[in-house]
Amino acid sequence: xxxxxxEINAKIKAGKAxxxxxEEVIGIVxxxxxxxxxxxxxxxxxGTFAPMCSSGIYFNIGHSKPRIKLEAAxxxxxxxxxxxxxxxxxxxxxxxxxxxxxxxNKIHPGDFNYGGGHVIEELVSGKDVCLSxxxxxxxxxPRKKLETWINIRDLNDAVxxxxxxxxxxxxxxVNVSDKTIYxxxxxxxxxxxxxxxxxxxxxxxxxxxxxxxxxxxxxxxxLGGGSGYIAWxxxxxxxxxxxxxxxxxxxxxxxxxxxxxxxxxxxxxxxGVSMQGYGVSLSVGVGIPIPVLxxxxxxxxxxxxxxxxxxxxDYSRDYPQNLPDVLGEVTYAQLRSGRIRxxxxxxxxxxxxxxxxxxxxxxILKEWMNQGAFLLSQPVxxxxxxxxxxxxxxxxxxxxxxxxxx
Amino acid sequence: xxxxxxxxxxxxxxxxxxxxxxxxxxxxxxxxxILKASIIPDSEGFIVLELTGEQEDxxxxxxxxxxxxxxxxxxxxxxxxxxDKCTHCGAxxxxxxxxxxxxxxGTRRVLFMHDRCIACSMCLxxxxxxxxxxxx
Numbered sequence: 033x034x035x036x037x038x039e040i041n042a043k044i045k046a047g048k049a050x051x052x053x054x055e056e057v058i059g060i061v062x063x064x065x066x067x068x069x070x071x072x073x074x075x076x077x078x079g080t081f082a083p084m085c086s087s088g089i090y091f092n093i094g095h096s097k098p099r100i101k102l103e104a105a106x107x108x109x110x111x112x113x114x115x116x117x118x119x120x121x122x123x124x125x126x127x128x129x130x131x132x133x134x135x136x137n138k139i140h141p142g143d144f145n146y147g148g149g150h151v152i153e154e155l156v157s158g159k160d161v162c163l164s165x166x167x168x169x170x171x172x173x174p175r176k177k178l179e180t181w182i183n184i185r186d187l188n189d190a191v192x193x194x195x196x197x198x199x200x201x202x203x204x205x206v207n208v209s210d211k212t213i214y215x216x217x218x219x220x221x222x223x224x225x226x227x228x229x230x231x232x233x234x235x236x237x238x239x240x241x242x243x244x245x246x247x248x249x250x251x252x253x254x255l256g257g258g259s260g261y262i263a264w265x266x267x268x269x270x271x272x273x274x275x276x277x278x279x280x281x282x283x284x285x286x287x288x289x290x291x292x293x294x295x296x297x298x299x300x301x302x303x304g305v306s307m308q309g310y311g312v313s314l315s316v317g318v319g320i321p322i323p324v325l326x327x328x329x330x331x332x333x334x335x336x337x338x339x340x341x342x343x344x345x346d347y348s349r350d351y352p353q354n355l356p357d358v359l360g361e362v363t364y365a366q367l368r369s370g371r372i373r374x375x376x377x378x379x380x381x382x383x384x385x386x387x388x389x390x391x392x393x394x395x396i397l398k399e400w401m402n403q404g405a406f407l408l409s410q411p412v413x414x415x416x417x418x419x420x421x422x423x424x425x426x427x428x429x430x431x432x433x434x435x436x437x438x
Numbered sequence: 439x440x441x442x443x444x445x446x447x448x449x450x451x452x453x454x455x456x457x458x459x460x461x462x463x464x465x466x467x468x469x470x471x472i473l474k475a476s477i478i479p480d481s482e483g484f485i486v487l488e489l490t491g492e493q494e495d496x497x498x499x500x501x502x503x504x505x506x507x508x509x510x511x512x513x514x515x516x517x518x519x520x521x522d523k524c525t526h527c528g529a530x531x532x533x534x535x536x537x538x539x540x541x542x543x544g545t546r547r548v549l550f551m552h553d554r555c556i557a558c559s560m561c562l563x564x565x566x567x568x569x570x571x572x573x574x
Binding site: 081082083141143145218219221225226227228303304305306307308313315368370380381382383384385386387388389391 | 523525526527528529530531532533541545546547548563564566567568
């Protein structure tokens with residue numbers, strides 16, 4: 033008997049909904065079968081916690097006396113450059129921004145101790161952040177300089193808005209060269225001395241709903257410790273990658289654009305991170321509830337790490353040169369065993385995505401629903417599926433010819 | 439009273455082929471655990487040791503080492519994990535040369551086995567949330 037989101041919400045309000053996490057559902061389906069489990073279970077909760085670079089915040093600071101407009105200002109938050117090319121006092125900060133004084137990779141590998149992700153974490157923690165801005169004056173906005181402490185409690189609006197989160201599957205990075213390399217997937221030892229992956233596998237939201245049957249625009253989610261929404265497909269949305277027979281994408285496929293009230297979030301789930309030799313980012317906690325509307329949806333949530341393949345990519349040559357080469361495939365079960373067997377060698381594995389934190393998120397979401405504190409939302413419109421033909425294209429590079437005489 | 443200390447022994451080339459560890463055990467009743475070593479015949483070498491035994495034996499053993507020309511330094515650096523910062527991702531696992539990090543089965547939390555740590559500091563900058571700290 034198919035269920036509706038309204039029926040499940042009524043059960044959540046009555047404290048009668050059966051909510052399990054995406055790990056627990058595997059055992060339940062094994063024991064009871066899909067048909068029985070689809071009747072018994074109302075919601076399956078998922079989670080992921082990993083660096084998600086395309087994340088950022090925007091906020092409104094309120095007007096100063098006299099007024100200043102930051103529209104064309106140079107604006108900094110704890111010396112990290114922010115973007116304020118909006119109406120007067122709206123400011124946006126990206127997770128990967130770096131202070132201009134940061135030495136970058138001048139002495140390789142650079143440390144990248146502090147940047148946008150860390151400012152976001154401090155703001156969410158309730159710490160004061162130094163805003164400094166310089167611009168030109170106008171008749172209606174005469175002030176030219178502003179330097180002040182700001183605090184999240186005083187901001188009019190503070191919103192986490194991420195262009196691209198929660199990648200549906202991801203690369204496994206190795207280094208086939210003879211020297212250590214420093215990447216956004218961490219330190220990669222020479223001659224395939226290690227392999228690094230970054231995905232919550234069987235707990236990952238979009239791997240539990242591979243065809244986006246329930247996860248759509250308008251879906252209410254756990255975001256950064258508070259609740260948020262799916263605002264749009266994420267950038268680089270790419271549903272048409274190769275898939276397994278069960279529909280699991282073998283490469284990075286769908287992504288999500290997420291939005292939520294920063295004031296309700298917690299630093300435990302928004303953590304500034306430093307990638308040596310690469311840059312800074314923000315680890316973001318995301319959890320998505322999957323309503324068990326029918327057997328097909330339930331069957332997808334029973335996916336295990338054995339069923340999910342990931343693609344091994346060389347980050348010493350193929351990735352930087354944007355070559356299509358793939359070295360091989362492994363499953364998340366193999367990756368999580370601590371070693372993968374590849375080319376007759378045992379390669380130790382490490383993860384950048386925290387499985388234990390992903391599980392914690394799935395359990396928090398479960399708890400919220402058990403307490404009746406979190407209701408499911410009906411998506412407004414679905415995410416583009418494979419039938420959309422949507423594909424992530426490389427840059428159409430067209431060199432600009434300059435006239436040297438002018 | 440029993441003591442256990444982590445120390446770094448620097449050997450001159452002439453001592454590299456001496457059975458020093460054997461004598462520490464046999465003549466001074468000390469237990470040792472080699473945490474890190476670099477010993478190449480005919481050149482200088484070092485061993486990072488955890489030396490355990492009665493205080494009296496420990497002191498005698500250290501006097502013996504000093505007398506024969508081994509330079510001893512306390513392993514004063516100590517790597518500790520800031521539990522508030524660690525997110526249990528596991529980026530440290532393949533960076534640590536002594537395997538001091540392990541994934542706990544079940545919870546999949548990252549365990550830090552301090553007794554295996556040789557304070558080499560490799561994990562400090564490999565940790566994205568910078569949870570590993572060097573204390574002196």
